[in-house]
Amino acid sequence: MSASAVTSPKTKVTALPGDGIGPEVMAATIRILDAAGAPIEWEYAEAGAEAFKKGVITGVPRETLDSISTNKLALKSPLETPIGYGGKSANVTMRKFFELYANIRPVRELPGITTPFSGRGIDMVIVRENVEDVYAGIEHMQTTTVAQCLKLMTAPGCERIIRAAYGLAQAEERKGVTVATKANIMKLTEGMMKRMGEKVAAEFPDIKPGHIIIDNCAHQLVIKPEAFDVIVTSNMNGDIISDLAAGLVGGLGIAPSSNLGDHAAMFEAVHGSAPDIAGKGLANPTALLSASIMLLRHIAAFDVAEKVEQALFITLAEGKNLTGDLAPRGHGVGTAAFTDQVIANLGRSSAMKSRTYKKFELKTWPELTAHSEPTTRELVGIDVFLETDLGSEELGKTLEAIAQDSPFTLSGISNRGVQVYPPTGGYTFLVDHFACRFMFKNPISLTDSTSSGQPEISYLVQRLGAKFTWMHIEKLQRFDGKDAFERPQGA
Known part of the structure; x- marks a missing residue:
């Protein structure tokens, strides 16, 4: 050839x-x-x-x-x-x-x-x-x-x-x-x-x-x-x-x-x-x-x-x-x-020049589940999302009573990201979806403790569930001494 x-x-x-x-x-x-x-x-x-x-x-x-x-x-x-x-x-x-x-x-x-x-x-x-x-x-x-x-x-x-x-x-x-x-x-x-x-x-x-x-x-x-x-x-x-x-x-x-x-x-x-x-x-x-x-x-x-x-x-x-x-x-x-x-027009040159290009390759990422473990991890509370037609003041008093003999205290309640309890003096249109933040009285170290916090959470949620419909729960953690969650507006 x-x-x-x-x-x-x-x-x-x-x-x-x-x-x-x-x-x-x-x-x-x-x-x-x-x-x-x-x-x-x-x-x-x-x-x-x-x-x-x-x-x-x-x-x-x-x-x-x-x-x-x-x-x-x-x-x-x-x-x-x-x-x-x-x-x-x-x-x-x-x-x-x-x-x-x-x-x-x-x-x-x-x-x-x-x-x-x-x-x-x-x-x-x-x-x-x-x-x-x-x-x-x-x-x-x-x-x-x-x-x-x-x-x-x-x-x-x-x-x-x-x-x-x-x-x-x-x-x-x-x-x-x-x-x-x-x-x-x-x-x-x-x-x-x-x-x-x-x-x-x-x-x-x-x-x-x-x-x-x-x-x-x-x-x-x-x-x-x-x-x-x-x-x-x-x-x-x-x-x-x-x-x-x-x-x-x-x-x-x-x-x-x-x-x-x-x-x-x-x-x-x-x-x-x-x-x-x-x-x-x-x-x-x-x-x-x-x-x-x-x-x-x-x-x-x-x-x-x-x-x-x-x-x-x-x-x-x-x-x-x-x-x-x-x-x-x-x-x-x-x-x-x-x-x-x-x-x-193939083979002709334009007044507008083409840019200079080199071979562009992405960094290849390993095929494994990405995970990064912090040096310390603490469980400091939970957000529980409730459905109710109660007003914020009545809801707050009710939740405080439910949490009174639990490992938690009610930190606050927000509605669409704005704190409504304790009241801030602002004006918030309420819908039937409240984020209720409960903080552990004694945060749990998940780094060196055998406790997962699960029994305490289950106890509180069971009590809440007897009175309210709840949608989901978010754990509030602290990684390496830094809060891994945001606070609502007004908090």
Whole structure:
């Protein structure tokens, strides 16, 4: 075999054409990548509406999960959960199944796309934690009028997303990483991310660290978006500000993202399936094409990635054969003509340069149950959540009497996070859901004591249960001498 006949090995990638305009933008993207000589072999798989209709309740067939597990790479068009079928999001299914904890959303001003922020030099990345926070979806109706959603954030979850942000900053030669939290209010959950940001930053002296409160971050994104480089934040915060940031440079229709984890990586367009134009050949493939450029860089095909990106930049800048959402009113073309134009521009260089990229790899985390044992642990009390229509004063007197001959004293009662007993003089609208804090008269050391506190807790709860309906109990602990719980407003 001659040297010229030898071709470089190709990387196998699972292609998920998806729903609505998904198959059209996928076909266009693959046409461009093939024309550019991308070293990719495609393996097509199904997810979304058709899978739901076949009775796959997650929207992702086992064969698709197996394909991604084997290839460890996927390019995904928009998926939908049709009304009347399924109930779970196929997107969330794949994120959870493969623990795709890092959502990467680049936000860069593109040539030829005019917005109120054009000319500001916006070029940032939003790094969103993708599997924890309130998106864990742990919810309960506490009473018929009170719903609860548990916000779960973990030290390993915070550490790995912040390390991902710093690793990305290094790979793209960015200068700063800003941790955005609501740590001023949620000092334990969001505060954990702030503290972890400070800890990890010390290992990256060449990158400027920063912290910002998330609402101020949203404000500053509108006031001076060019000041940001990399923003890393929790799941719901990231969901919101990444869409805000995309709006600064043209909207979700051109926004790509990647979802990265230890076991797989999935690249996708952020926009929806646009069923109103599906099958009409009008769809704009820019978002999925941009996601495929991220995929190419992920597999270290940097030259091809830059070749495709430059062709896209030139196409947008010159304004020839743009799809209707980008072209002046009445002058848009279809998907095929736009795709042909990008292919025709392959090999040309744009006035807008591509960033410098290096191989970006996540730190691999051990496959074991994460656990950290404090040096000392004390059980200092419990919060018992009760349902009652009593007023706070009557409830407080009743609970004090119940606790009188127990190992506990009633410390206080709160309603929706505000102390209502002992009264503070404030005005609080009461609902039938009271958090009643009982403190041990003598805290129990769980480090060197044989007592677990369970008999004492059971005794109190049994007495409470004889008079009230209770929903759940939270243990109040002290780790290494520091309270591991927050106090209600007014306490």
